[in-house]
Amino acid sequence: MMCACIAKERGIGRGSVHNSSPTQVLKRSRRLSKDEMILRLDDGKAVPAEAVGSLRLVISNHIRIDLKDCYSVPSHISKDRIRRLVDSKSLEVDNLDHLPSCESCLKGKMTKKPFVGQSAIANGLLDLVHTDICGPLSIPARGGFSYFITFTDDHSRYGYVYLMRYKFEAFGRFKEYRLEVEN
Template identity: 90%
Template sequence: MIAQHKRKVDDHENAQIWDARLGHISKDRIRRLVDTKGLEIDDLDHLPTCESCLKGKMIKKPFVGQSAIAKGLLDLVHTDVYGPLSIPARGGFSYFITFTDDHSRYGYVYLMRYKSKAFGRFKEYRLEVENQTNRKIKALRSDRGSEYLSGEFIDYLKENEILSQWIPPGTPQLNGVAERRNRTLLDMVRSMMSFTELLPSFWGHVLETAVKLLNISPSKSIPQTPYEIWHGKPASYKYLRVWGSPTNVKRLVGDKLDSRSSLCRFVGYPKETT
């Protein structure tokens, strides 16, 4: 249960809690939230080294160069498939596919049992985002994976006047937005999972939470958060909780002598949470 009264917390605990709530994003991103969104996070300069961050993040050479950002929502969408992961997520999912709008950097993720489900996930994504924005996807950028080169996928894009932008083989940097997005998400998943004792099969729940957190976090590429550009309003941060943390949930029915609550774990936010 969430206490209704405020309590004073240790400065380091305050900063550490927000680091965990925000999915162990970089300190620079947290600082931008403090500076521009009014988040009250004490003593961020003295935030101790986070073991979960160290466990989750791998140092890799960054992609160099950055092309001009698309002028409008859905003018260009980046996509990439990742998998199979060695441990399937709950529900039997071994892959995931991401879609990232170039203009806003607002992203979606879908879990998949097989790579061949990519076409169906794209149709699902297109229906949702075009209805949300009242705009049409103009171009889709991807690698030349077989999941993007099926006849039905190619025909669908042509029929709906969506330009296919396939990058040449061996040049992942040309699909840098999607590659960076997947790398960042996996770093967050590892960091958030190492913060709890939940089974690795919960990675799908963590992944969906990480996407939501990235959407409300500052990006180096754009002046506002992806959420603000996509929805046209600021995001709320008051509902954020540490993924995997224990929580007591009130029982709706039960014997009068039974416990009134059950100890559970927080594993994600409802899709409509804003």
């Protein structure tokens, strides 16, 4: 199903196309039955379409909307699918190469390159300590402990775990950790 949105410069707002007969394929040009295709605008109004042409929508006030003036939305038809419709003679397009790219699709396909550099590790013990608090746990541990806190030395990667009943105990557990590792 192809959805499209009217370009703002047309002066009639934005909207999406809803075809109530998804089994019908687009031909070069054909008349639509009443309420078969409706253009819903962003202001809530629904404008019935009169006919559909090759990637062109004709609204009852004779405004023509070309696909190149529209942008695609989720569940839109891809260029590859349009190309297959053209190849199967179900759709005629003058110039398929001049259809705009869907910016949202391009952003969705982007990936980040993996970080290949090495991260800097602390030079000495306790120069950098990573900590994390987890909780509240849905089922408390024996003794009523609902939280735990971890401390990991960046240089040695040695870690400590302390159980806590309440989150506000974190600073006290840090003091315990510091006394333990500095001695």
